[in-house]
Amino acid sequence: MALAEPNGNRRHRQHARPPVGASPGTLIADPSARQSALNLTLISPDACEFVDDASLDDVEAACNNWPLIWLDCVGLANIGLIEEIGRIFHLHTLALEDVVNTGQRSKADFFDEHAFFVLSMIDDARTSRYEQISFFFGDKFVVTFQEREGDPFEPVRQRIRTSNPSRLRHRKADYLAYALIDAVVDSYFPIVDATGDKVDAIEDELLAAPRKQHISQLHGLRRATSLLKRTIMPLRDALTTLIRSDAPFITAETKVYFNDTLDHAIRLAETVESQRETMIGLIEMQLSLSxxxxxxxxxxxxxxxxxxxxxxxxxxxxxxxxxxxxxxxxxxxxxxxxxxxxxxxxxxxxxxxxxxxxxxxxxx
Missing domain, CATH: 1.20.58.340 (Magnesium transport protein CorA, transmembrane region)
Known part of the structure; x- marks a missing residue:
């Protein structure tokens, strides 16, 4: 992820940056980035296809033959491939620069033919590993860029595979983008709930028999919660920007669904802030008891x-x-x-x- 990994150790990743004075939109790959691979999902009201390890020729052919496509690029090492994707879908070079320069604050930008949305997601619930994911969506396409394998999108893929009537097959790219962003936001709930359970358990132990290790446990959880807060707070503003936009490729009906995702983000932010205050109170109580x-x-x-x-x-x-x-x-x-x-x-x-x-x- 852009900030750190809340696994008890403080880690700071160095990101590749364009040289000072470089032309805007210059793409520089991170030396630690994974090799890029393309996964293509082709969608129509009557059928769908999934193409793993797709080529650029597959992507160009799909643009002409399918009403809606979702291209998922996993790995950001191949700058030439990313530039070609930008050429095919007419993606803005400044947005592509933000894609490869991971560590971006959650935000939404709008261009003539597409929107750009970036946020952090949890791709490993066991270790709370974070990574940046970027979304481009226009009228007939959604393009996502991930740092590495692992995402919360399998339920969305299952809904696309469903043969009975599915909104994902009958609606346009803005609804597919909503479904993917909503899956990322909802993936935070298990982490937040698990943190809340740990805090409650420590609080019970602290009231029954305070021990020295409670302080280190609470400090570790507070650090992870602070990271969650820094991740979720900007997400609310980015979703608000999407809802208030007047872009022609985002329908009023889809904005209603984005508003539901915004409610989830607000609830997450409030829960995280409440947990953080509780942990600060428990640390103070532990010191007072000692x-x-x-x-x-x-x-x-x-x-x-x-x-x-x-x-x-x-x-x-x-x-x-x-x-x-x-x-x-x-x-x-x-x-x-x-x-x-x-x-x-x-x-x-x-x-x-x-x-x-x-x-x-x-x-x-």
Whole structure:
């Protein structure tokens, strides 16, 4: 993805950028980009075909023979191939530059014959791996560019395969673009829900028995949630731009569906923000509980010290080297047969008296 991977380690990817002063629309491939492969989906009201590892000749032929095509380019290493796709569909070079320069903020741009929409998606739910995906759609085509294999589009492909009446077969490219973007947005819900379950579990453990590892767990989740927030927040603005556009290739009926996707994005943003606030509150609560526990321990040690200070004083007095034979004032208790038990009894009396006094003052 453009920003980082929330797997507990901070990682920053360096992206290939055109040289300073280069002509606008210059395409520079990232050295780590995957090799490009084309997957072609051909759609009509009565039939559909799926062509894996398609060639540019297949794409050009499909443009003339099918009412709606979806071209999915997986991998961004082959700049020449991407430029040829741009030539076939008349894609703007500035938008193609944003395709290969991954790390773009979610946005929607409009050109004469097509729209450009870019966002980040989760292509591996187990590791929460992100990547940038770019959409171009006009009147009869949808072109998507992915960084690598793996996407949430299989349900959309299944709907295209369905033989019974399907909106994806009977409507134009704007509805197909909606279905794909909606699938990307909905793919965030399992990640957000799983994060919420982890936060709830940590909260229960924290209230029952706080442990030091809770802090590191909460910090890791908060970092991942902050990344989600940075990803989802711009998505709302991009969807709003799509809905408010007056492009002729986006129908009013499809805007209603895009508005539903916007509602999902808003709900995700609100949930993520709520989780983030909850985690901050739990971190503060953990610190407060730790401080309270420390104060409790210090208080107990202070009480114990307060009890033993006078006893230590008495033991020090009786432990001095006095000679009772030289004077009656030189501690006559040293020759008293009951001096030892009397001294212990007096010390016990002092200790018990101090405990009762502390309880009376509600210090214990």
């Amino acid at each position: 401080q309270s526990r420390t104060n409790e321990i210090i208080g107990v040690l202070t009480i114990v010290s307060a009890i033993f200070i006078p006893l230590t004083f008495l033991a020090g007095i009786w432990g001095m080297n006095f000679d009772p034979a030289s004077s009656p004032w030189n501690m006559p208790e040293l020759l008293w047969p009951y001096g030892y038990p009397a001294a212990l009894g007096f010390m016990a009396f002092v200790a018990i008296s101090l405990v009762l006094f502390f309880r009376w003052r509600k210090w214990l």
